[in-house]
Each structure stands twice: as structure tokens, then as C-alpha cells.
Amino acid sequence: MSAARDRAGRGGGLLATDFYQLTMLHAYEYAGMGDRATFEFFFRRPQPTRGFLLAAGLGTLAREIETAGFTPEEIAWLRETGRFPDEMIDRLAEWRFTGDLDAVAEGTLIFGDEPILRVEAPIAEAQLIETLVINHLHFQTLIASKAARMVLTAPDAQLIDFGLRRAHGMEAGVRAARAAYLAGFAGTATTSAGLAFAIPLYGTMAHSFIQAHDSEEQAFLDFALARPADTTLLIDTYDTERAAAKVVTLAETLRARGIAVRGVRIDSGDLAAHARAVRAILDEGGLDDVRIVASGGIDEWTLRDLVRSGAPIDSYGIGTSLTTSQDRPAIDCGYKLVAYAGTPRRKLSEGKVLWPGAKQLFRHHGGDGTIDHDVLALADEALDGEPLLRPAMREGRCLDLPTLEEARATARENLARLPDRLKDLDTPGDYDVRISSGLRALADSMAKEGR
């Protein structure tokens, strides 16, 4: 049981689900309700300070759904709880997802109230994957969108994810690395993201490495000799400018041994002022090819200020603000039933009225290539524009999904098509999402029937 407990403690497996998914499953079985249902996942609008979102998470979600199920230990534990009938537990032991998924490709620009995933499956199956769906799509889209704001703010700089330590769990750190890379970051410091997703890895030294040595010079020298191809030196442990001068002196010694210093990192203080002073010291010392890396509390606003000030920073390490989406750590979103047994459905709770029926999104571009508007339509309407929801899974099997590199290319193309008015970090403009006549007619007819 201890392996099962360990897996559960890490949130692995289908048991990481809201308990009501199981109580509902029980009630559906009791009531003999096994018809196919359609659910859609969407972010709600408005999203203040978020002019756009970048879809992410489908890649990890689809693989997770494909293999989702319960281990014998998990089944035994569920039985022990005494909260479900034995026949239901027996069926759970054999549970596999058999439904269909249609989704917006990872890296696509999306907006509030747009369905980005459609699930069609027997109702209890579509219900049982709800928590997994929301968790994957919400978090990775959140982080990819945050990362994209940074990428657009500093398009000429190299951005590196430094945020594993303050991410909400180790899994969050690895998934954030994936989402940031998808959005255009150059790489990550999270080692396991290299193994899991083949993301380029970056990393040099911490202050403790400098402090553990009797002198800063010795620490720099030890590191350079140990890792001659990898020499980025952290220069703010004691006095940033003095350390830059030490780097100039050291570089001569190292040059004689065929080693070139690659970069210096500044992690505290006035980053722009230090970068300028350090750049001057390095250039004067003939080290104009040594790159300056800045880190420490950077978000898209400090990035904007640093870029505007012309600070000579080549690369940024970005941590907490990225991996926690610090200014906005959650975005309102929902996974809603839109049809059951062939009949469109919707929820009417106050402030949360939704469009009924299985839907499709059609995107239209303007003459300059930027995105112009979307049309939210019924899935069976044949309209102009690029349909964004595409088959991702059929009968429980993943179709040929884009690789992470392909998703990254999609993100690059999409971000290049984003109108400037949506890029503002604080008060972005609005994007036009229109409702098709077919969808409006369905909603009107349901309203007349009081549904």
C-alpha cells in the first residue's frame, strides 16, 4: 500500500479527482444514465490584464487520459472506504476512457468564453476526467500566457525559467518549464524538464558556492577550471563591480589555458545600473563577448522597464513571477455539460449563463495577417474561417498530436499575428468573439422553452 500512498501523495493516477466525480458516477449508474454527453472546457471572460491567452496543456493531458485508470491498490483502498457499492468498484477496476476529444492546438491564441476542448463520451467517463482536464489546461495555459507576455516584452533577449523552487510543487515546476518553453522561453534550469521534454538546460552557480570559498576569485577559478565550456560567473555576492573587475583579471589567466568566460550573472540591486557598469568594465577589459545575465524578482513589468532603459542585458533568468503566474495565479474557467443524449443543455445559474450545444470556433485574419475576430458556432455549422477545434483523441486513443517543438512553432506564429492593442500588460483591448446565427437560434429557442 505504501507505493499506492506515494503515488496518491504526488497526485498521480485517476484517484486525483474530486470526490464528487465518484459519487456522481455512483448515482448515474444507479439511475441507469449512460448516454453520451458533450462537455466543453473554456476560460471565462473578462480576464483583466490578460489581453490574450496561449493554449497549453493538451499534450500532457491527452497522454494522461489515454492511460488513466486505477491500480489494484487504489481499488482496494476505494473498497475499504465503504462509501461505494462493490459492483461499482469492480467496474472502476476496469475503467478506461473510450471517448473523443477535439481541441485547440497548443500554442494557439485563445480568448475568454471560447471552448478550447470538447469531450464527447458516456457521461460518467466525461465526468470522471473533469478534474484532470481542468488541472492540466488551466495551469499550463496560465503559465504559457504569462511566459508569452514576457517573450513579447523582451523579444531580443534570451529568457530562461529559474522558477522550480517556488512553483507549487515539483510537478508544477516541470510543467511550468514546458509551458514557458512552448511560449518561447529559450530553456529552463529544471533538470528533469530536460529528460521529460528535451528542453535545453541552463545553470551555473549559487551564492553559496561563492561563500563556501575563502575568496571570490578562488570560487570563480575553481568553477572555470571544472567547467570550461560553461563558465557563467555569479558576481553579486559581495560587490558587483569589484567582482566584474576580478572577472577581467581572471579571464587573462584562463585565456592562457584556452578557457573563455561565457557570461556573468547579476542577481540583486539595481539591475540596469549594475549591468551598465559591469558592461563598461568588461568591455574595457576586452571582454565584449561576455554576456550579462540578470535575475532576481523579474516579471514582465521589470522586464519592460529594463528593455526600455536600454540596459545591456543579454539574458534573463525568471523565476517566481513566471512559475506561479504571480500577479494572477488563477484564471476563471469551467468544464460544462453542453449536451446529453443528443439534446443541448446549459446552466442558468446567476452570472454564469452559458451557450448550449457542441461548438466549433472559426478564426478570421485581417489583411495585415493579424487575427481579427472569431466566430463561436455550433459544431455542425459549416462557416468560413479557420476551424480551431480539431480531433485530438478518438475512442480513447490519442491521434497524432503535435510535438512540443511543433507547438512552440505554433506559438511563435500565433504571437506574430497578435494585434498590438492586445499586448498591453495592464489595460489590453478586447478581442471580438462573435456568435453564429445557428448558435444564437438554438439559445433563443431554448430560452423560449425555459431551458
Added chain:
Amino acid sequence: MSAARDRAGRGGGLLATDFYQLTMLHAYEYAGMGDRATFEFFFRRPQPTRGFLLAAGLGTLAREIETAGFTPEEIAWLRETGRFPDEMIDRLAEWRFTGDLDAVAEGTLIFGDEPILRVEAPIAEAQLIETLVINHLHFQTLIASKAARMVLTAPDAQLIDFGLRRAHGMEAGVRAARAAYLAGFAGTATTSAGLAFAIPLYGTMAHSFIQAHDSEEQAFLDFALARPADTTLLIDTYDTERAAAKVVTLAETLRARGIAVRGVRIDSGDLAAHARAVRAILDEGGLDDVRIVASGGIDEWTLRDLVRSGAPIDSYGIGTSLTTSQDRPAIDCGYKLVAYAGTPRRKLSEGKVLWPGAKQLFRHHGGDGTIDHDVLALADEALDGEPLLRPAMREGRCLDLPTLEEARATARENLARLPDRLKDLDTPGDYDVRISSGLRALADSMAKEGR
């Protein structure tokens, strides 16, 4: 390799570490630096809007460190990267943590600039666990502290964690359930937290369950018949008060079959107004023992308003605001070298000057039993007060750590000793953390030597 990739993608194992931990390890080995080091983990002050923090995460962290290592597949992958010498990789294959941990017990009130964990180990070992240490302690303390704010705000209500779906990953959801329970929540909707940590599970039905039925009455009936011991009905899908009236009618039918409705849940609209109206309808129908559960966008401020308004709500389901610590999704913290090879060390970077040397914390209580002040001292000073850092691990083995239930009892006792001025949700008072004369003398003597 695909199992290794899966584990890496979930952030499992020691490979979920910052890449610089490995480059530093390489340089330490190259330089022959293998002496013992002391690192301390602490949250920084000030923490605006956080009058106190509640320590959490040590329980999961210590077990993780005890078993940390690299699998053969991870070792093979590290070798393939070509970024480290073979001898270093060979040693990593055998890596085990052999050091000592002293820590503040989970559930203890802590404050900014107080070390809550002290690690003593060969420097490369203490360094290699850094990311794990920060990730576990930061996130669970963040969530336990957020949950404690809610528990103090609504001391008479039952609080349930509903936040798995919007947590930053599935692992974050399960760990948040643990931290919230530790802080005094009654339970969680996250099923796997029941298996992993024996936390009580709660859950009933989603709106989709109601919508899938042809009528709300039928949905209520199906659920009650399927789960007679568990009947909390969601009443806001269409019209909250009308649904409450349906519950009254249904209760008569059910009574005849020996089934009692346990509760109703309201998830949207003006929760106080709906709760009052629903309470009146239920009471009038003879259902004064039916509990009212409220959910939907609740945080500590809405909780405070609901409690102050006297809204007749018995239980709250709290999601996103809890599991993302939404108003403050990260707290500044650090894991810093304070001694190496028997010599105290510290970092002097701008704005981040730290106290050197291995330390202990002594807590003092006032006459009324509330906490009064702490004294930050050197680990070898024998001072009055309750020493908060206690042995948790020796030579890589966990000592007898408190269970989650024991930690929960500690939290209850600690929160009862919290002075009112520290409870304010927005502008809490300050807590007095004094510096011992021994620690001050050490810092002064280092300053004189320019260290």
C-alpha cells in the same frame, strides 16, 4: 526510458532540481571541497498582509530526502547529456543523503527571517537537496498559512478544500489538501488525499449532474436514492429558492423511505441572501437539521463578510483562493549557507544581508498564554524560552516525526496562542524577533573583518 520520462514529467525524484546544483557539485568535486556545511531555510520579512505563517511541509520533505536518489535510467540520461564527467555520474548513481536536519515542527507559528529548517551535511549534499527543500516548505507553508487565515475568520464553520482543479498541478492539489487539513480544515474533495494522508473526504454533485437530468426533481431523487447516507443537493443550477422548495417536497417522499436529506449547496449569486432565504424555506418545511453549504469564489475576505452578516451557512467549500494562495501565490524565502568547514558565512548582496552561523530560535509566551517574542540565537547558545528547531533527521534517517493528526493538533494549539493584532487580514501588527547577544557579537566581529 519512457517510465523515467514519465517520472521526470511529474517532478519525481532528485532530478527535479535546479541544473546549477549539478554544475556546482561538479565544481566542488573538482576543487576537492567536501567539508560539512550548514544551510538554513527561512521566509523573508516583511510579508505584507501576512501577520503570521504556519510551518508546513517538513513531513513530506523529510521522507522525500530520506529516499532521494537517481534511478538507473536517470543516470543513463545524465550521462547522455555529455555535460558531466563519468566519475561524477558514477558517484551520483550511489547518491544518498547522509546529513542532519533540525526543523520547526509542522503546525508551529513562524515569522519572517526565522530559520525553520537547518541542514548540516557535506556541502554538495546540502546543496543538492536545496530545490526540494524550498519547494516543499514554501508551498505547504504558503497554503497552511492561507488556510489558517480562513480557519481563524470562520472558527465555527466547517471548511472543506474544493481546490484541486485550479491548483498548479495535481501534486499541488494533494499537498494543498494536506496543508489545509493541517491548518484546521475539516477535509477535502481531493480523493487521493484520502489515500495518501487519511484526510476526510467530502463531495456530492456538480451542476452537470442536474443538467443531465430532464428535471431538477429527478436529479435530486436519483442522487438521494443512490446515496441515502450522503445526500447534499446542489440547488443553484436554475433557481435557488425554487430548488429549496423542491427539496422540502422531496424530503417527505424520502422520509417515507427512511432517507434524510443532509444538506444543500449554493454555488453562485449573493450567498448570504440565498442562504437566508433557503434557511427560511427549509425551516418552514420542517427541515431545520438540513445544513447549508456555500461555495464559489470564497476567500478569507468573503468569509469574513459572510460570518459578520450572520448568514446561516454551516459549511464552506473553498477552492481556488486556497490552493493557489490567490492574493499572494509566493512568499519570498531563501536557503542560505551559514557555515562551511566550521566557519560562519554569510551573503552581503544588496538588500539581502543575513545573520551568519548555525542558529536556534527561542519562543517566549506572555502571561495570557499568547506568544510574545522570539529570540534568534546561535545554535550553541543556551537561552531561556522554548527552542523551536528540533532534530528531525540524523545521518540521513528520519527520526520519529509527528503524524499529520499531531501536526494538526500543534496548529490548533499554536493558533489559539496567536495575539489578535497578528490576525488582521490586511494590516496585521508586527511580531518581535530579537537577536541574541551571541549572534550579534558574531555578526559584528565578521563585519570588522569585512566578511
